[in-house]
Amino acid sequence: xxxxxxxxGLAPLFPPLALLAPLFLGYLRRLSPWxxxxxxxxxxxxxxxxxxxxxxxxxxxxxxxLLYVLGLLGAGVALGLQAPSPSRALRPLGYGxxxxxxxxxxxxxxxFGDKVVGERLMHPFHSPVGLGFMGAVGVLLAAYTRYSxxxxxxxxxxxxxxxxxxxxxxxxxxxxxxxAFGLLFRGRGLWALGVAGLVLFAAFTSDNPLSERFFQTHLxxxxxxxxxxxxxxxxxxxxxxxxxxxxxxxxxxxxxxxxLFPLLEARGLTCPDGLRPLGGLWSFAHNHLLQALGESGVxxxxxxxxxxxxxxxxxxxxxxxxxxLLAFVAMGMSDNPFSVPSPFRGEIFFLLGGMALARGVRxxxxxxxxxAVALLWSLPFLYLATRxxxxxxxxxxxxxxxxxxxxxxxxxxxxxxxxxxxxxxxxQRLGWERPGDKRVIFRVPEGLSPGxxxxxxxxxxxxxxxxxxxxxxxxxxxx
Numbered sequence: 001x002x003x004x005x006x007x008x009g010l011a012p013l014f015p016p017l018a019l020l021a022p023l024f025l026g027y028l029r030r031l032s033p034w035x036x037x038x039x040x041x042x043x044x045x046x047x048x049x050x051x052x053x054x055x056x057x058x059x060x061x062x063x064x065x066l067l068y069v070l071g072l073l074g075a076g077v078a079l080g081l082q083a084p085s086p087s088r089a090l091r092p093l094g095y096g097x098x099x100x101x102x103x104x105x106x107x108x109x110x111x112f113g114d115k116v117v118g119e120r121l122m123h124p125f126h127s128p129v130g131l132g133f134m135g136a137v138g139v140l141l142a143a144y145t146r147y148s149x150x151x152x153x154x155x156x157x158x159x160x161x162x163x164x165x166x167x168x169x170x171x172x173x174x175x176x177x178x179x180a181f182g183l184l185f186r187g188r189g190l191w192a193l194g195v196a197g198l199v200l201f202a203a204f205t206s207d208n209p210l211s212e213r214f215f216q217t218h219l220x221x222x223x224x225x226x227x228x229x230x231x232x233x234x235x236x237x238x239x240x241x242x243x244x245x246x247x248x249x250x251x252x253x254x255x256x257x258x259x260l261f262p263l264l265e266a267r268g269l270t271c272p273d274g275l276r277p278l279g280g281l282w283s284f285a286h287n288h289l290l291q292a293l294g295e296s297g298v299x300x301x302x303x304x305x306x307x308x309x310x311x312x313x314x315x316x317x318x319x320x321x322x323x324x325l326l327a328f329v330a331m332g333m334s335d336n337p338f339s340v341p342s343p344f345r346g347e348i349f350f351l352l353g354g355m356a357l358a359r360g361v362r363x364x365x366x367x368x369x370x371x372a373v374a375l376l377w378s379l380p381f382l383y384l385a386t387r388x389x390x391x392x393x394x395x396x397x398x399x400x401x402x403x404x405x406x407x408x409x410x411x412x413x414x415x416x417x418x419x420x421x422x423x424x425x426x427x428q429r430l431g432w433e434r435p436g437d438k439r440v441i442f443r444v445p446e447g448l449s450p451g452x453x454x455x456x457x458x459x460x461x462x463x464x465x466x467x468x469x470x471x472x473x474x475x476x477x478x479x
Contacts, residue, residue, distance in 0.1 A: 002188055004078055005089075009095045010081070012099065016340075018072070019431075021075050023073050024074030024077070027074040027078045027081075027354075028076055030081065031269065031357055034360070035401055038307065038310045038361055042306065045296065047062050049299050050239075050243065050296065052238060052241050053245070055242045057239050057242065058242025065243045065400035067303020068340060072351055073353055075354060077358045080354070087146065087320050087357055091145055094138065096149060097134060102439035104121055104162060108121050108122050108440070111263055111266050117208065120165070122260075122266070124261060125261055127262055128166040128262065130342075131162060132167070133327075133331055133337055136163055136168075139159040139163070140175070140182070143189070143322035150408040164199045164203060164211070167210045167213040167214065169216075169329075171189075172199065175192060177329075178192065179192030179193040179323065185319030188319050221429075223460060225250055225284075227285075228285075228426075229291065230293075231291060232249045233297070247282065248283075249425065250283040286335050287332070289305075305374050306366065309329065309355070309368070309370030309371075310361050310370075313361060315352070318359070321352055321355060325349070328376075330350075371375060372379070391434060394412055395411075398475070404443060404457065405442070408439070408440040409439045409440070415439050416435075416460070416461055417433050417435065417460045418458070420444070420461070422455055423453065423456055424451065430443060451478070452477075452478055456472065458472055
C-alpha cells in the first residue's frame with residue numbers, strides 16, 4: 001500500500017484516516033509466533049473480562065477496541081516493511097506534526113487574540129496536555145530522523161515551543177525520559193535533552209505564570225480520578241466494567257458530564273444535548289494502570305503490561321522506536337496518551353508497537369519490561385503512600401439546607417485538602433478543592449433529576465496516598 005506514508009503524514013490533521021487501520025489486519029501474519037502469542041494473550045485478557053463485566057456494552061466495545069488496536073499494529077508492520085529503517089518509515093509523521101503545530105498557533109491566536117500570551121497553547125482537537133506531548137514527539141523525531149537540516153531544526157524548535165507554551169508537565173516528562181534512554185543508542189538522545197533543557201530554562205526565566213507549571217508538583221485534580229477509578233476496580237476486581245464504559249463512572253469528576261476540547265469550549269461551543277449521554281467515552285483515569293484495572297480488572301491490567309513490555313523489549317537497540325515508546329509509557333503515569341481512538345495520538349503508539357514487534361519478541365525481556373512499566377506507573381502512589389501520616393480531623397458540622405447550598409467545617413483540618421462529591425452511578429465534584437482549616441461552602445448543581453444520591457466529603461493530606469483519603473464522610477440525600 002504505497003499511499004500509507006501519505007496517510008501517515010496527513011493523519012495528524014485528519015485523524016479519521018486512522019479508522020482505515022483494520023484494513024491492515026492481514027499484515028499481522030508477518031509476525032513471529034512469539035509476537036502472535038503475545039497478541040493472543042492481550043486479546044484473551046481483554047475479551048474474557050468483558051464477557052463477564054456488569055455493563056451490557058462491555059464485550060462489543062472490547063471487540064471494537066481489539067480490532068482497532070490489531071489493525072494499527074498491522075499498519076505498523078506494513079510501514080516497517082516499506083522502509084529500510086524506522087526513521088525512514090516515520091519520516092512523513094514529522095511533516096504532519098509540523099502542520100499540526102502551525103494550526104495550533106493559528107487557532108489559539110484566532111480564539112484569544114492579543115490575550116493569547118496568557119493562555120495555554122491549544123488546538124481544536126487536542127487538549128493542552130496532549131498537544132504538549134505531540135510537541136515532545138516532534139522533538140524526538142527531529143533528533144533521530146534524517147530530514148534536511150533547516151526542517152530538522154525548525155521541527156525540533158517548534159516542537160519545543162509547543163511543549164513550552166502548552167505547559168504540559170506530562171509532555172516534559174515524556175521528553176526527558178525518552179531522551180535520557182536515547183543516550184544509549186548513538187547518542188541522539190542528547191539533542192532531545194538539549195531541547196528539554198532549553199524549554200525548562202525558558203520556563204524558569206519567563207514571567208508568564210503558565211511556565212511555573214513545569215516546577216509544580218500538584219496533581220491538578222487527578223487524585224479524584226484515581227480515587228474513583230480505584231473504587232470501580234475494587235468493586236469489580238476480576239472483570240472491571242468494560243472498555244470505554246469506565247468513563248461513565250468517571251465523568252463529572254474534573255469537568256461536567258460532557259465536555260469538548262478546551263479550545264472549542266473557549267469559543268463557546270459546549271457539548272450538545274445529544275452527546276451528553278456519551279460524555280463518558282472520553283473520560284479517562286489519567287493513569288494507564290488504573291484505566292486498565294477499572295476497565296478489565298486484573299487480567300486486563302496484566303494483558304496491557306505484557307503488551308507494552310513486549311513493545312519495549314522488541315524495540316530495544318533501535319533509538320527512535322525505543323525513545324518514542326518510552327515517552328508514551330512515561331506519560332502514562334499521569335495521563336492516558338495511548339488510549340484509542342484519539343486525535344491521532346494514541347494511534348502513533350500502536351503503529352510504533354507494530355514496527356517493534358516485526359523485529360521479534362524475547363519472552364524474558366518482555367516480562368522484565370512489563371514489571372518495570374508496572375513499577376513506573378505505580379510510582380506516584382508508592383511515593384505518596386510512604387509519606388508520614390497526619391492526625392485525622394474531626395467534623396464540627398455539616399449542613400445541607402433545602403436551598404441547595406451546603407456548609408462544612410472541620411476541627412484539626414490544617415494541612416488537608418477538602419473535596420465534596422455528589423454520587424449516583426458516577427460522582428460529580430461540587431466545586432473544586434478547599435483548604436481544610438476554613439469553612440467549606442458548596443452548591444448542588446441546578447436541574448438535578450430527582451432520586452437518591454450520596455454526598456461524600458473526602459479529605460486528602462498533602463503527604464498521603466490519594467487512593468486512601470484520610471477521612472471520608474458519606475450521607476444519603478434525596479432530591
